[in-house]
Amino acid sequence: xxxxxxxxxxxxxxxxxxxxxxxxxxxxxxxxxxxxxxxxxxxxxxxxxxxxxxxxxxxxxxxxxxxxxxxxxxxxxxxxxxxxxxxxxxxxxxxxxxxxxxxxxxxxxxxxx
Numbered sequence: 001x002x003x004x005x006x007x008x009x010x011x012x013x014x015x016x017x018x019x020x021x022x023x024x025x026x027x028x029x030x031x032x033x034x035x036x037x038x039x040x041x042x043x044x045x046x047x048x049x050x051x052x053x054x055x056x057x058x059x060x061x062x063x064x065x066x067x068x069x070x071x072x073x074x075x076x077x078x079x080x081x082x083x084x085x086x087x088x089x090x091x092x093x094x095x096x097x098x099x100x101x102x103x104x105x106x107x108x109x110x111x112x113x
Contacts, residue, residue, distance in 0.1 A: 005040040006107040008100075009049035014113050023058045029113070030062035039071050041107060044100040045092065046076035054080075054088035063091045074099050 013022025014029055033039060043066070045053055052059050053075045067073050073092030080086040080094055104110050 003108040004106065005038075005109045005111060006103045007040045007043045008104075008110060008112040009043060009045045009052060010047040010112065012048040012051040026052060027059050027062060030059050030066065034062055034065045034069070039066065039069060040111075042072040042074055042103040043092075044074045044076075044103060046079050046097070046100060050075050050079040050083065050085065053090060053092045054085045055090055056088075057090065060090050067091055072103070074103060076100065 009026075011022065013019060014025035015022050017025075043063075051057065053063065053073065057063075063073060074095050075089060075092040077086070077094045077096055080089060086094065
């Protein structure tokens with residue numbers, strides 16, 4: 001049975017460590033998702049997590065590949081505007097919190113990293 005899974009990213013990387021390590025972990029995570037047989041339905045980015053979707057992100061290649069495979073990337077517009085990076089968005093769709101919440105409600109499982 002296939003599950004409808006949504007992953008939530010709310011940090012600029014994975015875990016609580018220095019930025020180079022959190023970026024390295026995020027790159028490995030997205031790469032493993034990309035290479036795996038199971039993909040999430042969507043990935044929601046909010047708070048500092050939106051920084052992974054803009055110019056200079058170390059994971060743009062992996063996120064673009066996931067998006068090409070049909071993973072919906074939902075990026076919080078409020079957060080992009082707050083960090084003044086809206087015009088730097090490189091991957092995903094800028095959307096409101098409603099779209100992130102809707103994706104969560106429509107999923108079988110939500111994983112927050």
